[in-house]
Amino acid sequence: MNALNPLVGLFQKSFKKPSDLLCCAFGLRTSELDVYFSLISGPKTVEQIAERIGKDRSTVQRVLNKLHSKGLAKRESHRIDRGGYFFRYSAVSTEVVREQILAQLEEWYNATRSFLLESWTQMPK
Numbered sequence: 001m002n003a004l005n006p007l008v009g010l011f012q013k014s015f016k017k018p019s020d021l022l023c024c025a026f027g028l029r030t031s032e033l034d035v036y037f038s039l040i041s042g043p044k045t046v047e048q049i050a051e052r053i054g055k056d057r058s059t060v061q062r063v064l065n066k067l068h069s070k071g072l073a074k075r076e077s078h079r080i081d082r083g084g085y086f087f088r089y090s091a092v093s094t095e096v097v098r099e100q101i102l103a104q105l106e107e108w109y110n111a112t113r114s115f116l117l118e119s120w121t122q123m124p125k
Contacts, residue, residue, distance in 0.1 A: 018094075025101045026070050031055065035063045036072055039091035043076070046087070064089055072097065 015021045019033050028036070034053045038044065044052070050060040067073035068089075075087040 021101060022097070025104055026072065028070075031059065032063050032066060035060060036067055036091055039073060039089055040094070043088045043090040045089070049089070071100065 015024070019028075019037075022028050022033060022036070031053075034055075035049055038049050038052050046057055046060050046064065049055075049064070050057045053060070055063075064073055064075070064087075068075055072092050073089050074092060075089045077085050078088055079085050
């Protein structure tokens, strides 16, 4: 794809690694990928993730909220004996994410196919 014609190269896009597809399917940025992949190995707190990826706590919290709203992260509330609570986050399984991507792809394919078959009129001569 290029700035002059956004459709150029659309069908030649290839994915070399899972992060490429996650970026495309969910609109993730590098920091969001870093946080998601840090969760793959198991549940973590905001502080643990921040230390692991070298970002500040507020950035990690913001990213986790985005991942949670996109359905890529789960969070569990844990009570603290002295009062209060904290969240422990975990990644949604790669199998679930794969199914979400396949569903998006199927929806896009059906909508595009329908448009081409029903709405695409014969080109003028």
